[in-house]
Amino acid sequence: MVDAVIFDLDGVLVDSEPVWERVRRRYVDARGGRWQADTQHRLMGMSTGEWSRYLHDELGVPEPPERIAADVIGEMADEYARQLPLIDTAAEVVRRLARRWPLGLASSSPRRLIEVALEATALTDVFRATLSTEEVARGKPAPDAYLAVAERMGVPAGRCVAVEDSTNGVRAAAAAGMRVVAVPRRSYPLTPDAEQLAAVILTDITELTEETVPPARSPRIVEISRGRMVVDGIGEGKDFKLYPGGGRPWDWTETGTRHDPGIQPADVTELLGNGATRVVLAEGFDGQLRVDPATVRFLEERGVEVHVARTDRAVELYNSLAVREAVGALIHSTC
Template sequence: MEACVFDLDGVLVDSEPVWEEVRRAFVAAHGGTWQPDTQSRLMGMSTGEWAAYLHELGVELPPDEIARGVIDQMTAHYREGVPLMKGAPETVRRLAGRFTLGLASSSPRALIDVALDASELRACFTATVSTEEVARGKPAPDGYLEAARRLGVAPEGCVAVEDSSNGLRSADAAGMRVIAVPHPRYPPAPDALALAWQVVPDLTSLTPELLER
């Protein structure tokens, strides 16, 4: 194992409830209809993909305006305080002392930068990738493959840390060994969870010794 590649939303930052609140309100305010499976479908999509999907739900704006509106609201939330997952700063700093770290996130670049700066974790990551910067979002492997390329490590030499169904599928499709840290409110589907090499209850269980197995 040469590198560890983290997801951001739901792994380091407890942002999925914020994403759901912001996008659900945006859809309702602009003529759309939120569906029972909307949140699970959105998890892992790139910015262009989820903006197009919200447009399909009936939002009466073009996708680029949808993206701008939602991201502006998310940025405002983050500037008030980034909701970090339990053990996130300690775990990242502990692992950064032993391994090369990367990040492959479905968040737009602006939110990645705000989150890492606010949590003072930017220096821990050698490379970060937004799925805005690749052709396809999760569950396609593009983001993880690009993270491995920027790190200069073969995907097979990376461990990925994920929480969502689409994220687990993405990292597995990239050829990485995957550690699942299921979010208690948004657990992954059983078939996606079955792709994980290890399942841990929270980030405090993610130790250098586990990664070195």
């Protein structure tokens, strides 16, 4: 279940990346700096403090970072005043999704430019929370901005879906535990690792609809050892039921489950009820917990792909599937 959708701004709602590149490159060149072929890709997602230091430290701009930031942001504001490069239909997409979910905004742009863009599109009141990476400790690809927006909205990060265009943005949202819809620009394609982190990749923002928003991400298993598990956003325990957007401790006595005949259909119905379309069932570290054949039939008859494995392999498989799939799991951490 998805509780909120959080948008990036640059490259998703406003086609600003070419403008940023033009302005910063012109600024670096005019001051004797050294713009590199990969500079724009490196800068995408950085906070104002981070990219201004990068221009000073790595590209050789002699002005101090504070002056660099003020100069570049001033030039960007002038560019926006002449013509704001809105992406066609992006505002319509935002308003349509706002009828279904509360929306947030996590942008690497400074607050000044965020406000200009939202006022120009009449979207200021559509977003429940907006944030610039200036307002958190680290810019993208760190997860700080996405975690902060989710907190301001009062929604667990794992129950949010992020909409991003850049490699660093996708990395940031995925690190926050969110499912990611990527809408990369042709001029700035995703790196292979970012493609693997995205649950959905669209070619155009018009393809973003209620139907293409994926279910919330299943929580990651952070630690596993005999008799102990730690699940991101849920906590510590021995056995867990996990599914898109959440999970809880798994108490076998609820359904009278025993090692033999093992996991029953009644144990997995909650996973399906929370949107799981693939299910991982852990047999324990020693393989002593069986899976009733009736459970496998129950799932397969409903079109659900089933994976049965010992706990160490089941955890590895579950975590890898959770990045892109609506996966549920029953994880047993002993025997």
